[in-house]
Amino acid sequence: SATLNLTSHWTIKAGFFAVLAASVMMIAFSPAVSGSSVLATAAAIDIVITLPVVYYFLIRGSAVPSVTTVPVFIACVLAGAAVLPDEHRGFFNIVIMFGVPAVELVVLGYLGFRIFRTRRVYLDESRTRSDLMETLRLAIVRELKPAFAARAAAFEIGIFAIAFLKWKTPENGGFSYHRRSGAQTLLVVFLSVLAVETVVLHMLLSLWSPTAAWLTTALSIYFAFQVFAHLKAIRLRPIEITDSEIRLQCGILGDMVISRDQIVRVEMVSLASPGDRETFDLLPLGAMSQANVRIDLTEPVSVFGVYGFEKRVSNIRIVIDEPEQFIEALHG
Numbered sequence: 001s002a003t004l005n006l007t008s009h010w011t012i013k014a015g016f017f018a019v020l021a022a023s024v025m026m027i028a029f030s031p032a033v034s035g036s037s038v039l040a041t042a043a044a045i046d047i048v049i050t051l052p053v054v055y056y057f058l059i060r061g062s063a064v065p066s067v068t069t070v071p072v073f074i075a076c077v078l079a080g081a082a083v084l085p086d087e088h089r090g091f092f093n094i095v096i097m098f099g100v101p102a103v104e105l106v107v108l109g110y111l112g113f114r115i116f117r118t119r120r121v122y123l124d125e126s127r128t129r130s131d132l133m134e135t136l137r138l139a140i141v142r143e144l145k146p147a148f149a150a151r152a153a154a155f156e157i158g159i160f161a162i163a164f165l166k167w168k169t170p171e172n173g174g175f176s177y178h179r180r181s182g183a184q185t186l187l188v189v190f191l192s193v194l195a196v197e198t199v200v201l202h203m204l205l206s207l208w209s210p211t212a213a214w215l216t217t218a219l220s221i222y223f224a225f226q227v228f229a230h231l232k233a234i235r236l237r238p239i240e241i242t243d244s245e246i247r248l249q250c251g252i253l254g255d256m257v258i259s260r261d262q263i264v265r266v267e268m269v270s271l272a273s274p275g276d277r278e279t280f281d282l283l284p285l286g287a288m289s290q291a292n293v294r295i296d297l298t299e300p301v302s303v304f305g306v307y308g309f310e311k312r313v314s315n316i317r318i319v320i321d322e323p324e325q326f327i328e329a330l331h332g
């Protein structure tokens with residue numbers, strides 16, 4: 001019922017703003033505006049000032065970030081440029097000359113402030129957490145909204161840092177999950193094949209469309225960058241057990257923190273045993289990996305995957321190089 005009321009509330013707001021915007025645009029299109037500089041100025045005020053201000057008050061105090069008023073303002077400026085008559089654009093041209101640069105300065109200042117705040121939060125979080133991806137996610141989610149966009153941004157920053165800036169293996173060692181599975185070898189082979197295929201595909205596509213060739217190459221390079229980051233991350237992000245929790249980490253594919261009190265059962269499973277719909281596999285090579293440990297929980301726990309995608313799971317299957325020692329450490 002609460003969700004339905006919230007949906008209805010936002011439907012009313014969105015409908016009101018849509019009707020207002022449509023009315024303003026219809027007035028701006030009318031013959032009366034094209035024949036009067038006074039009406040054209042009034043229409044310009046409604047488009048570039050009234051609509052963004054109304055939007056701001058509609059979202060104020062809600063989960064929608066206030067900074068979204070900026071793209072709404074830019075959209076209104078573009079709409080005004082399309083509908084207002086050229087001969088009556090005095091006020092509109094003033095807005096473009098002074099308003100747009102002012103908004104750009106505000107946006108840059110806001111981003112700078114948020115970056116400073118995020119850096120400070122990251123430093124605070126890093127004092128109690130050693131994992132870079134998790135620390136980045138927590139810091140950016142605290143400072144940027146909505147949360148799904150913040151987690152995606154944290155993921156991109158994190159894999160860049162892992163790929164090019166982080167080289168030292170954690171001192172505590174943890175439990176590895178890549179040696180016996182051959183994950184690193186397979187990823188190196190895959191990167192080599194991808195490099196050759198990218199060159200060949202680029203040459204073939206160039207005969208048809210240079211633009212398509214470069215676009216495909218750019219996508220291949222970006223994918224290769226992610227594979228390289230994962231290749232490093234499976235070594236730099238081992239699975240860790242502390243006195244109170246277990247940190248399941250699997251390269252850049254996902255991570256989760258489980259309280260030891262939430263664990264119902266930990267058991268070894270056959271490498272060939274199939275999973276089920278209720279079981280989540282956190283494996284370094286996805287479907288190409290074979291799990292050897294299953295963990296059942298008392299309640300669902302959040303696992304954060306690629307681009308910060310969040311999923312609640314109660315049963316997890318993982319692969320561990322030393323499964324017996326891992327289970328013994330959990331029971332200890």
